Amino acid sequence: MSNSKPKLTITLLLLLFYLPGRSQNFVLEHGEYMDTTTTRNPICAKAMTLPYFAVDGKYPRSSATLVREATAFLRRNNRKFGSSGYVTFRFVIDCAGFRQPMTQVLQTDANYAAFHFRPELVSELYAFLKTLKDWRTANYSGHAISYFTYLTFKITDGKIVAVIP
Amino acid sequence: MGKSWPLFLSLVLALARLGHCQQPTSTKMAAGGCGSKAYQDTLVARFLDRGAHRVSYLSPQWGQYCDSLIAACPNIAYAYQQKAMPLIKCGDYAKAMPLMDQAVALDANRWLAYRGFLKCIFTKDYAGALTDFRRVAQFKPNGREMDHTYAFFAGLCNMEMGNYKQAEADFNQDIALQRGAAGQGEIHFNTLFYAGLVAFNRKQYAATQSYLEQCLKAYPQHPEANYYLALTCQAQGKEAAARQHLDAAQHALLGGYRLNEDNIFYANYPGQVTEFEVMQARR
Numbered sequence: 001m002s003n004s005k006p007k008l009t010i011t012l013l014l015l016l017f018y019l020p021g022r023s024q025n026f027v028l029e030h031g032e033y034m035d036t037t038t039t040r041n042p043i044c045a046k047a048m049t050l051p052y053f054a055v056d057g058k059y060p061r062s063s064a065t066l067v068r069e070a071t072a073f074l075r076r077n078n079r080k081f082g083s084s085g086y087v088t089f090r091f092v093i094d095c096a097g098f099r100q101p102m103t104q105v106l107q108t109d110a111n112y113a114a115f116h117f118r119p120e121l122v123s124e125l126y127a128f129l130k131t132l133k134d135w136r137t138a139n140y141s142g143h144a145i146s147y148f149t150y151l152t153f154k155i156t157d158g159k160i161v162a163v164i165p
Numbered sequence: 166m167g168k169s170w171p172l173f174l175s176l177v178l179a180l181a182r183l184g185h186c187q188q189p190t191s192t193k194m195a196a197g198g199c200g201s202k203a204y205q206d207t208l209v210a211r212f213l214d215r216g217a218h219r220v221s222y223l224s225p226q227w228g229q230y231c232d233s234l235i236a237a238c239p240n241i242a243y244a245y246q247q248k249a250m251p252l253i254k255c256g257d258y259a260k261a262m263p264l265m266d267q268a269v270a271l272d273a274n275r276w277l278a279y280r281g282f283l284k285c286i287f288t289k290d291y292a293g294a295l296t297d298f299r300r301v302a303q304f305k306p307n308g309r310e311m312d313h314t315y316a317f318f319a320g321l322c323n324m325e326m327g328n329y330k331q332a333e334a335d336f337n338q339d340i341a342l343q344r345g346a347a348g349q350g351e352i353h354f355n356t357l358f359y360a361g362l363v364a365f366n367r368k369q370y371a372a373t374q375s376y377l378e379q380c381l382k383a384y385p386q387h388p389e390a391n392y393y394l395a396l397t398c399q400a401q402g403k404e405a406a407a408r409q410h411l412d413a414a415q416h417a418l419l420g421g422y423r424l425n426e427d428n429i430f431y432a433n434y435p436g437q438v439t440e441f442e443v444m445q446a447r448r
Contacts, residue, residue: 051254051255053254053431060440060441062437063437065439065441088256150256164287
């Protein structure tokens with residue numbers, strides 16, 4: 001009988017680790033973030049930061065390709081999700097074409113009202129975002145510049161139906 | 166990156182602040198004056214023409230000018246649209262769309278089609294866009310938005326929803342409207358492109374080829390027209406012609422040619438491709 005409490009504790013701890021992990025999500029005063037890590041690429045120390053639309057900074061794939069690739073990425077774990085709406089990640093691509101880790105996440109339902117999808121789905125979408133490595137490098141007036149951009153996943157009944165922009 | 170992160174944070178903060186209404190400016194406007202068009206125009210000139218429009222729309226000041234205008238006269242639809250515009254271009258739909266709804270509630274005649282355009286091109290809410298375009302077509306049957314007829318956008322929406330037959334009818338209506346009563350009007354190359362894309366989706370390759378060739382006659386470097394014409398040629402076993410059009414698509418994209426729509430920098434249009442898809446089609 002004296003062993004029952006440690007056993008229970010161990011069981012509870014094992015159960016805790018068995019439970020699906022929630023996405024890393026930091027709520028700050030001005031929004032929610034998947035990652036708040038800031039990095040410094042010395043090459044880009046003096047680079048300006050412009051919006052994606054000033055430098056043709058959309059990811060160089062068609063929306064249809066991104067939908068297909070993201071759908072395949074989500075399927076690899078055979079998990080099913082529900083709900084409809086939009087999950088948007090906003091981040092910076094540095095002047096050398098590397099996505100910076102600090103990433104804001106915005107979520108709405110299909111009617112654009114604030115909403116939270118299941119954290120596992122948001123984590124999976126974020127994991128997919130991290131696989132995208134072909135961001136363009138951008139120049140402005142002959143100088144390499146960083147740019148902020150976003151990627152939105154439009155979800156209908158748990159399925160990715162569009163990737164924006 | 167040392168300089169870019171503080172800038173990024175300030176941009177994020179600025180966008181966050183855009184969504185928060187601010188208190189009225191020190192100048193208290195007479196509420197009664199807001200019903201007067203002339204009075205509204207003086208406020209628009211003050212807060213937008215000589216205010217917001219003199220700063221970047223990503224600056225916090227942009228939203229503050231819009232807020233000041235809204236606080237002075239909450240019935241000016243343009244103020245809500247102006248406040249929504251930078252938000253939607255940065256993916257903040259939760260803040261942008263209620264503002265657009267407010268603009269439409271105040272002036273549907275001016276902003277309903279614009280909201281439909283945003284839903285069609287920016288948020289890919291094709292059913293919502295169709296609803297808006299159908300509604301606005303009832304009181305502006307020959308209206309246009311962003312250089313196109315409402316039927317053009319209805320065609321895009323129906324095509325993206327897989328309603329190809331209806332999309333074909335929409336583009337036919339778009340063509341008829343552009344031709345005009347005299348039948349002499351020039352057809353926009355993107356109407357021809359999308360009519361071709363609908364035919365392509367229906368595997369009607371003769372019609373696809375006809376539309377896309379007309380499109381390329383008007384705009385020979387059109388990357389997507391070349392790309393889908395290449396796919397049409399491939400489907401018909403015309404490999405040499407397919408290669409020729411893929412080459413043309415690739416050269417056009419490398420040369421900076423695009424679909425040529427004003428908002429192409431902000432969002433991909435339906436069927437838009439990149440060099441990646443062109444390379445994939447070569448395999």
